[in-house]
Amino acid sequence: MKQTFNPKARWDRNMPQQENNPEETSGLLDERIDVLAWFKNGKILPRIFTWKQKKYKIKNISYTWQERRGQELITYFSVNTGIDLYQISFTNISFSWQLDRIIA
């Protein structure tokens, strides 16, 4: 069957990001963090992260997704510490972790 939809169409990458938009920037951090994680059966399971010298124990991972940007494969996790919900990400090329945002 002819494919009518291409999920890889990512023109939205070129759509404007509004720096002053409160919805867009709410909770946005983009800060490097240290993470203790298990790499198990091809899966990455973050357990603890350290942000501003404070340790945050991850109670559960509510969602995981990936995005390819050129050669980089970024794996995103929404993680629950029992108090707050955070979005953290891991980049496979630099092997670095980042705290993207506080979701709630």
Add this chain to the structure above:
Amino acid sequence: MILHIDMDAFFASIEQAINPRLKGKPLIVGSRNNKMYTVVCAASYEAKAYGISSGMASKDAYQLCPNLEFVPAEQSKYIWTSEQIFEMVKTYGFEVSYASIDEFRMDIDKEPQPFILAKTIQKQIEDRFHITASIGIAKNCILAKLASKLKKPNGIAILTEKNLTQALAQTPVQKLCGVGKKSQTSFNSLGIQTCLDLYEKTPDFLQRFSGKNGLNLYAALHATEHFSQEIKEEAPQSIGHSYTLPRASKTPRFIKSWLRLLSEMVAERLRQKNLTSQTTHLWLNGPEIGNLMAQRTQEQATNDGYEIYARTLRIMVKIAPRPALVRALGITCSSLHTPDYPPLFTEQKRREALIKAMDKINTKLGEGSIIPAVITLSRKIA
């Protein structure tokens, strides 16, 4: 038999899975614009209960439900989830295709236990992604899609020869894919109120009513479809893209970068369909200029984004010689042909090689992964 999977409030459900605090709350997913000046991309079932639906202005949605939760859309997670579901359903061994980002079709042929298959798929999706899907099964794509809407959310509907008449009689004609408000009014004026009324019409009647489209509709409704037998897709008359800017701008560099982006998007679609275009149409909208539009036909057909952009600029110079506030803009290419001869000149050959290389990268990594640098200006708010 076709099995149609339709994810329930896909974007909103993913956001609720990511943030469990949003579960059970009326929620809309909108574009990256300010939440009061955007369009609803998806609404949770709790928001739908207030009468909120996709395509509605967010301002109107907030009037219906002032406590509405808002999440700006982030395509990467929806695309990833969609791809994962696609890969997952492929493992059942049937031919699968995308109908849209949140809809998948499977040709299940003569599967003896379609209900059990549908139930297993639903469970697998829910276990892995914590979101639900509705499934419709019928003899062809259009009826399977209709069936998927009959027991939403998280339902399964199978249309067989036994229950088809009854199910269609209970379903208003506007539920059928492709029947919008305008078609509904026309159908209603002909006494067609339900899907059954339409289903029972003869091909002659439908042809008299809407020509070739009527015949196609008859064929789609009555076909016993396998993917391989699908009716050949007709070549489009035109291909276009438009965009409403977050706010009106009169900065020439910013507007030009948007025209370049739209030109590239149109050109890429032309190349995907192996078409070239002779006529370029430009549409500009703004508070000072209202709706300005003009088109130009060239002897040389093209599917090169840069050439379409250059033609667009020539049109813009004519219709808007002085900088004016622009709020929305669009480019459409028509007079479409299949390319009939290869490029002759060195420069043309060089451009074609460059475009092919860019297409190869974009096919592998996703459209828009490699773009002309000038487009990056469109990301800045001018």
